[in-house]
Amino acid sequence: MESLDETSEFGQRRRRVVIGVGGGIAAYKACALIRAFTESGHQVRVVPTESALEFVGRATFEALSGNPVHTGVFTDVPQVPHVRLGQEADLVVVAPATADLMARAVQGRADDLLTATLLTARCPVMFAPAMHTEMWEHPATVDNVETLRRRGVVVVEPASGRLTGQDTGAGRLPEPEEIFGLATLLLERADALPRDLVGRKLVISAGGTREPLDPVRFLGNRSSGKQGYALARLAAQRGADVTLIAGAVAGLTDPAAVDVVRVQTAAQMQDAVVKYAAGADAVIMSAAVADFRPTTLATTKIKKGAGEPDSIALTKNDDILAGLVEARTEGGLSAGTVIVGFAAETGDEHGDVLTYARAKLARKGCDLLVVNAVGDGKAFEVDNNDGWLLAADGSETALAHGSKSLMASRVLDALRPLLAPADRPKS
Structure with missing residues (x-):
């Protein structure tokens, strides 16, 4: 790869990214992933398998990346690409990673340019698997995934949904924006996705709530749900069994390997959180829950003029976070359940x-309490965040400015030591 300027025109540090593409129908999604990286200013080299070129042509990959595309180790031999690509890369992402490709990687094969690159890479390597459910769940694939993870490779959990033909189930490639988010997190922090939450059950709330005033209007807030979705996404990729209680969110794609429960009002969110918190190892309340709701719900649209109210009476909503702590104290929730709150403050x-x-x-x-300063374009409706992490033991940790995924990784790091030992009941 050619030398890079330190920063791109977008003000970000430019990185060398190799995108490997396996030979599955999901190869077409790699095109959106390539574009996401190039539009972020990174230098991208696409290394498909020969089978991948049966689904997406070489010219498409070259046009999107702006670089030549090869599959074999005997092309451009003087530049030694089968060694150089891996040596010089800052990140290698394989999407889709087929069962065959992962099996060859486990064996240490180097019979094409992609597998040779994987052997020489010393940067973070991430596989995004895509295959039919039976293939994903086969003991051979399960063992191969475990081997890759043991060697330090990040193998993301696939999504569940429509597969080839009429089949549905686990094994669907996560959406390109999700793969891009996880991959760019590894550029921010190479150790952000350890498998340290396997066997744990987490309940996470996200987004704002909407308190109806009439059939048309509601009281709400500016929460986009991005921080809660980042927490759910990372917790699942770190091995947790995650239930996401999602309020009003800004058209976000559901995270792969996460069970999503949709609610609208604060009362609905309270009911869902209480229901799913039973038996949970931790509850993270990142949702922006309305403090108040209209006392009266009009059954018809409130019109201007006659009948127009002079004011709107409000009633306090229950404090879900405080209620969880009270339930834990009184035995309604396991004593070992870790409770994390969020606070948007000015x-x-x-x-x-x-x-x-x-x-x-x-x-x-x-x-734990995650604190965000809000206002002036901070915290709400943006992709980046910062703040502080306050703990019950009095410690305070500054959370440096970065992506919401980076903040999520720091929060999960702080949560992990507070969990009861996996071999001991929480209560």
């Missing part, structure tokens, strides 16, 4: 963000 003349956050942590009684 400072004023009486105190700064951290002043209010510390008071909230003491009042709520949760184990």
Whole structure:
């Protein structure tokens, strides 16, 4: 690969990314992944298998990446691409990774350019599998995935859904934007996806709630749900059994390998959280739940003019986070369940963000509180985040500015040591 300028025109550090493409019908999705990387300013080399070129032509990959595409080790021999590509890469992503390709990688084969590149790569390597459910669940594939992970390769959990023909089930390639998000997280932090939550059950809430005023209008907030979705996505890829309670979100794609429960109002979210928290190892309340709801719900649209209200009476919603802590204290929730809250704060003349956050942590009684300063384009409706992580033991950790996936990884890191030992009941 040619030398790179330190930053792209987008102000991001340019990285060398190799995208391997296996020979499955999902190869067409690699095109969107390639474009995502190139549009972010990274240099991309596409290395397909010969079978992949049966699904997507060489010219398409070359046009999208802006680089030549080869499959064999005897092309451009003086540049030694079968060694150089892996040596110089900052990241290798294989999508789709077929059962055959993963089997060859486990065996250490080097019979084409992609497998040779995998042997020489010393950067983070990520496989995004795609195959029929029977193939994904076959003991041979299960063993191969375990072997790759043991060697330090990130093998993401596939999605469930429509496969080739009329078949449905686990084995569907995650959507390109999800693969891109996980891959770029590895560029931010190479150790962000350990398999350290296997066997754990997590309940995560995300998005805002909508409190209806009449059949047309509602009271809501600006939460997009991106932070909660990032938490759910990463927890699942770190091995957890994740239930995501999703309120109003901004058209987000459901994370792969996550069970999604949809709600609208604060009361619905409370019911769902209480239901699924039973037996959970941890509950992460990242949703922006409305503090109030209209006292009266109009059955018809409120019109201007006659009958127009002078004011709208509000009623307090129950505090879901405080209720979880109370249930844990009183035995309605396992004593070992870890409870994580989120706080969106602004400072004023009486105190700064951290002043209010510390008071909230003491009042709520949760184990961890993630604090975001909001306003001026911060936290809500953006892709990046920062803030602080406050713990019940009094420790405070600054969360550096970065993607919401990066913040999610830091939160899960802090959560992991608080979980009860896996071989010991939580209560």
